Amino acid sequence: MDKSNLPQSPEPSHHWLDQPRNVNRIVKGLYLLCGLVLAVDLLDAWLGFKQQIHPEFARTFGFYGVFGFVCYVGIVLGAKQLRKLLMRKEDYYGE
């Protein structure tokens, strides 16, 4: 560890990501990409590029997007509940 590099108070920074405006741009970019992959998914009805996707129900429009979103939220909310049961102080084992 570099002893000279201990935590310091963050000074005003000019880094690109320190500007909330830029963070918002990234988030908007993500929304756009999500919309784009859904829009491409719509084209499957004409182009049939999901013919090789199995099982068949997974070819439903937006299946993977909805599944990913719901599972992610479920995992995080489930883990939050689990924390109430499992979390202990850092020195719990006395080591």
Added chain:
Amino acid sequence: MSSWPPGLLLILGGLLLPGLPRNIRRFGLVLLPLASGLHLYWLVANGFPEPVGLILFDHELTLVRIDRLSLVWGTIFHIAALIAAIYSWHVTDRLQQAAAPAYAGAAIAGAFAGDLLTLFVFWELTAVTSVFLVWASRTDGSFRAGLRYLIIQVASGVLLLAGIALLAGERGSAALVFDNLWDRFQEGTAGFWPVTLILVAFGIKAAFPLLHNWLQDTYPEATVTGTVWLSAFTTKLSIYALARGFAGADCLVWIGAVMTVFPIFYAVIENDLRRVLAYSLNNQLGFMVVGVGIGTELAINGTAAHAFAHILYKALLFMSIGAVLFRTGTAKASELGGLYKSMPWTCGFCIVGAASISAFPFFSGFVTKSLILEAAVDNHYTLIYLVLLFASAGVVDHSGIKIPFFAFFSHDSGHRVREAPGNMLVAMGITAALCVGIGIFPGPLYRLLPYETEMAPWHTYSFGHVITQLQLLLFAGLAFTVLMRNGIYPPELRSVNLDTDWFYRRPLPAAVRACRRIVDRLRTHGVAVTGFFLERLRNALRELFGPTGLLARTWSTAEMVFWVSILLGISLVLYFL
């Protein structure tokens, strides 16, 4: 040298290195995996060589057996050892410089073992050598964690030996050849107990559910470089052992599915990022165990490919968080953040590792995990397929987003540190290049796989596959954004979470202490009572050891070895407690 097991050079080198000057030790550590890798490819240059046999106490052993399955593991183990050696260039600690190559060599030699007894020797050698990478941290916590690790690893070896003894007792030494034990069990040529004991032995090192916690307990306690070495070998050797010995064992499909799911919940709430990665490692092993359980050619190819890619991206993630720990002195998410400003290269490499483990198109995980998912669908494991998709969404969270986000972005922790040392950057750069290279050009990896099946482009870059995978990943990312922006995502807190190690760190020692107190009390105050019990004990012992007693019978060597193994295991546990 044609009869030397691949990996032996590393083991011997590990023994020699501590006696050499510092700079030679550094070069030696990097040159050893190169020399050992050249040795392996010299052996296979003109096709697979004949197995190398040895007669030992009437047992016919096969020290070296090189075939397509073992070659996948042998190859990636050498690459991992070379990368870890470069990453460890700055280390001058003789203990680590000796233990690390010996450990890698033991794992490589274990992968080429042609019989169970040879496997056992290298199985135990990986345990004994690797524990020094934990103890090298030289803290009280690492010493205790190392002891727990050693006991569990040795217990795995003891169970393996017990299974081998029973197998040899039942069927003779010919039964010790290391092939598909599950098939032999199904055909009735191997008994239930030996096969079960060997499966549990493999399961301990593969971190099966409830047998898993040595992994999360120990890896975060090892040194910065030690964790990188540890992440590559022990668990993947056991995946190899499962692929060799239990391909098609359908119970593994369900065990693997559970393995993919439960660690992700722990990973979400864990604060120590190296422990998050250990849970993530456990989750990835689950995918491989599912592949072994399905057991078809495609599934075994998927398991081998995923093990190959996994060793690289997991090492990359451990290296990047290790570099953060090296520079800032902490790997706790609650104390990190904003490091992209001071460690941009490390941040970039971490993101490559995160994209690879999340199976983003054009990164390695995408072209390997899909083989296992495809095999699950092909074999009508629809529920398992959905479980694996669920776990894939979990991977996006704990390794794809949480690791890079909380270490390098999130709130600014105020750490103003230098970029990682040059050797670490080189090691991370090579690994990141391999992750991207495999993702874009999977052909060479596919050609290395155990079965020469037709690897159609569908398995990787059909338009439908790319779009559906992007949907899963982007919407998981969207979920993170929504939860984070609405303050629902759990904050990183200084804490520990109870896991199965709680049983042997809290109630079990308490029970042993209570028993000890009772015995002491009886010894001091209960002479009359104990006299009565002593009389009964004497009679019982006479029945057991007398001329007609149970133990006076003639026992076979195999049975004796079995019971000695069990007693050894029990005494180890009691010694620790």
